[in-house]
Amino acid sequence: MGPDGHLKKTNRYRLSLTCNGLDLRAFPFDTQILPIRLKARNRSQTEDGDVILVGPEGLNGEHKKQGLRRMGHTVKMQADRLADFKIQSLMGLRTETPDRWYEVRIIVERSPGHAIRNVAMPCLVILTFSFTIYAIPMSELGSRLENTATCLLAMMAFQGVVNDMLPPVSYETALGRYVTAVYIILMFHGVEHALFSTLTSKSDSVAPRDRPIDIFFSAVEYWDGNSDYLRQVEAVLVVAELVLIVFIHVAYVFYLFWLRRHGKAKRLREAQRPGVSLVDARSGFGTRPVSTRSLESEVGQMTRPSTARTLLQSTRLRTKR
Template sequence: MPNTIRSDSYSESVKQGIHPLTTIPITSNRRAKTIDNINRRSIYYPSVNVLSTSTRSIGRSTMMTSSSTYPDFQIQRQSEKTNPKLLNPSLHIKPPREVSLRVKFIRLGEVITLEEKFYAEVVIEARWLYDPEAASWNPNLYVKNALGDIKQEVASELVDHLDEPIYTDKKKYDTIYVWEIRKVVGTFWEKLELNSFPADVQQLSLQIVTRRPIEECILVENRFQPSMVNREAFLAQQEWFLYENIETRSTITMEDFSFRPIRQSTYIVTCCVARRPGYFYWNVYLLIFLITLIALTAYGVAPEFPQNRLQITCTLLLTSIMFRWSVSRLLPPVSYLTLLDKYTLISLVFISLNAIWHSIIGFLIRRMDISKIIDYYVLIIFSIVFLVYHCIMIFSLYHALRRRQIMLESDRKYASKLAGLFETFVQGHHAVQHFKDRQNSSHTSLFV
């Protein structure tokens, strides 16, 4: 019923012409509604002209208030407009300050291979130009690869180009340097490369970093006083050989532990040590060689008794495995095989293949009545394999030891470089001669 009433009223209104859809066109109706919406919104949002006028008046009142409250505001705005440094920012940017570094290894302690760290006492000498406008400026140096709490002692003074102290009350100086001496004592981390263990050469590095960004500070090498190491105070001389050569390089690292990562200058100084392999020659290589060689003696037992052969071979195999585990505890759990690992694993495979053959020949003789001459040929084959892989291991060991000869040559060049810095020829000649005598005396212990 309500629908019929609504339809009748609609039809009557259409007939009489009083319905709005019949009297007002669709376009004009939409336009009127749109204008009505705009007028309604204008109550809450004034027009553009009104808004601009009110904004200008508010801005003027704000400017008057700020100028009355802060009288230097207008003067500052005028100075900013007329300051040429703001128009060209490159005019007031200062170049980064160079800090020359020299590192002296006073004492090197034990190099712990299992934990990949070493103990050292180091003196870091930093030098930079003194700026009276920034007298308190400091590069804020620290050693990045230090482990735990380290002890530091820092002292600084003003010197001239001859490292003489500055006395400003006596005369004027053309160039003034800030000389900072930092003594660092502690344990440092170093990633060890153990591919050629036990004939490996390791690099012990210090990563010296400044907390200043690269735009403010750059760490460079001291060209007049190179870094050096005190070989006489090396505490691990029974296990390692310390070279006199020092390698330095400058690089850039990224500091990520900040809101905005910054680039920092890093100075890396490296001294090299070589492991003395004599202990491993006599206590590891020789024992594994004898165990593997004894595995060939099992062929002296008749092939009709494979149980006796297997008893000898399996005993040698278990002994090699236990010996292998005892040696592996000297090294960190690296994901690659060292030179000693390769030798021990090949020896284990060799003994295992012999054990497999002893079981096979016993089965063939009992069930197939095969000739015993085959066992003789297999012994010859295993003997040739034994000799071949030992020759390959000797060549690999010799190739690893070749790096030590290269390091000795670098030591000789570095000694000549240090001798050129002495004041007299006699001092330099004595320094080179002392190095040659030390090199000849340590040559045997270095390679054997």
């Protein structure tokens, strides 16, 4: 008990919580918010009136009358035991007028390395290998289609691993869209091989029944197989497709990282409101530094030894930081 009549009691809890409102559209670059909402008992359940839950020190508040404590939330590095996630920050929220509820939001970011190594990279290897098919002459349609079909079969065999990695949600995730795009590109390659082989099938020395079907019904004039024009057209298309795929890969990754930065900026703006505090898990942003001397003076005023030991332990942790 302190000389001013205030008693500080600290309890430690170990909880197993579930959260059903996860948004996995940006998987594996997603950021999740895990809320914990606390509510005090009302007047009818207490003898001394309503219990008001006070929050940590926000960016715009400094007094206890505003429902604020002297020190904000802290994050212990050894408390992070999440396999695919890392704690990015903590956010405390209360109403502008102190009320009986208080909410703590744990913001976690997924580490995308595991999903990229086991899903994205194998898909990228198969997609890159599919471009080696253009080294086969245009006249050897069977060899081209055979190699393209091999790439498709490799993706289908890999689909079991992909399904285990992707979360079972009704909408499509970022990684799921990438896998679907690889399928579409491989399908486009097969159609392109067949189309170019058909367009270069004009020859007077070949019997009509040995030629491919006329899918354009004589509306398009086919090129002679000895012409060099269509080979150059295919080369331009292949180079353009390669440049476009590289650009889309880079732009897509930058877009996913931009979504993360946009979410951080949004939380920083929200932290400007009274009653909201934001603590960065890595730098301790949002907490007020407290000197060791002031804490030791408070310890000397404590009458219970167990409480004094607890406060000294917390003092050493903050001093090390």
